[in-house]
Amino acid sequence: MESGAPTPWAVRAVLFDLDGTLLDTAPDMAHALNLLRAEQGRAPLPYEDIRPRVSDGSAALIGYAFDLAPQAPEFEALRRRFLDLYRTHLVRETRVFPGMEPVLARLEAADIRWGVVTNKPAWLTDPLVRALGLWERAACVVSGDTTANRKPHPEPLYHACRLAGRPPHRCLYVGDARRDIEAGRCAGMKTLIALFGYVGADPAPESWGADGMVRRPGELPDWIVWDRAGADAEPA
Template sequence: MSEPATRIRVVLFDLDGTLADTAPDLANALNHTLRGHGREPLPLEAIRPHVSHGGIALIRFGFGIGADHPQFEIYRRDLLDFYLANIARETRLFDGMERVLDTLEGEGIAWGVVTNKPAWLTDPLMRALGLDRRAACIVSGDTLRYSKPRPEPILHGCALAGASPGECLYVGDAERDIEAGRRAGTATLVALFGYLGEGDEPARWGGDGLLNHPAELLDWLGL
């Protein structure tokens, strides 16, 4: 795993599957929707790999239908309404992530979030986790015209946090995260502890390293 060539001043995180383990609450929302429409609930471990890809992916997986299905938007809205009302019942930071954030703050390294989650879900979740006032920036999927894998959200996060892309690190658990970071010119690390699926090949994504545990981020930064 390569080390940063320049001092990292800002660490940006993806939200679902990187900073926070949101899978239990999103799985509960999907299963609530499935039961409400006469379907059997699914186990958390089956749902987990789909969580990083949002509500559309969850409905596709859970109901086995495409976005052109006449009931698709009804199912998606039911899922999101339930999720918003129960957004942090079981969601927690990944084990070791609180120590990572505390260490970054203690070392004067700012951190923020760049996610494809829409702001109307991102903001209440960050508040519920007590992170909204700690983050140097929060960039949601609808903050700008474009979302990841386009580089603009990460570039916006760097600017809000007051650093150049070369002084920033982006950490995510999906290929689009690493692509966005690389296109933006930041260093990138893959969170293997996130929601990777069986077909994912993170070693081929072109990141600067792979993290098996959040604490390894501190090792990579030399902290």
């Protein structure tokens, strides 16, 4: 991983993980989880304990909230009920992370395409992205069930590149989980860790093998070559 000042890359597309990278979805997921706990006669869990686990997905949240293994008889029913509750409250508080909108606007102005690659299923991803007015702007939206394999497999990222019309080596993938970085590296992309997301309790995200880390969305432009002539000088 690079240290010190970033060395900008001549990328022609930036792909984002959804939860904890492009969107701050933790408030609504925490709300749904505590609604489920209330249905089960349990007290709410602190938001600060739920937030770091959001990027791990619904199974991890159910395991944490109910101290259950996936093999438990009631596990799948609880997980499905959680997702139903979450769908009902999908955009209650969810927003684009503060500082991300200017980054998207700058990418669009520079004709650097951007898109989403998430493990979230399409029946949740699509209405969420549409509700926030991002669907028509994104060059691609790839969900966890769009391709046969999910991250950390690189297949979703390859698919996103095809949709965006950009080769993997000219793409940057930004995510807040180890599997994001593993998928990006396997696909031959540059990778950045979104430390402002739900990185969680991992004591050493620098061990994930990413090319860099950003503490806030406003640092992303520092990693990109914005001069079109300079960006196009590298062979596609």
